Amino acid sequence: MSSNEIKQSLKLYIVLSRANKAINEVTNQFFQQNGINPTEFAVLELLYHKGRQPLQKIGSKILLASGSITYVVDKLEKRGFINRISCPSDRRVTYAEISEEGSAFMQKVFPEHEQNLHELMNVLTPEEKETAIELLKKLGLSIKDLSY
Secondary structure (H helix, E strand, O other): OOHHHHHHHHHHHHHHHHHHHHHHHHHHHHHHHOOOOHHHHHHHHHHHHHOOEEHHHHHHHOOOOHHHHHHHHHHHHHOOOEEEEEOOOOOOOEEEEEOHHHHHHHHHHHHHHHHHHHHHHOOOOHHHHHHHHHHHHHHHHHHHHOOO
16 A cells, blocks of 8 residues: 555545535535524434334434434424324334424425535536445445444
């Protein structure tokens, strides 16, 4: 492994980090303008597109520590965006479900979020987007296999 290869890996890391930071800044500003934080949006988006979910599973689906889920769900429930539903067959399980108000919010906000992301990514051609998706997926999956 040459010094140039190591420098190239470092450069890739820096470019990926900067691109991620730039995209997150724009999307976080959009969420803020809509009175929500990125984590709350992620929970709402999951429930909006996937339906009712056990609270215990939400954290792993949106990459959030389980302790934080209760806090986020509490905030969304207070705003009337989601409801907690007890599982009739297992008292240990509680589901989160998007409410009508939460669905109405997502119907308004999600298409705009989607359009914003499209505009951010549109500097790339469809072919370049596909290549980027494949390469980043390959990178992410290979890292999962490494054990540190």
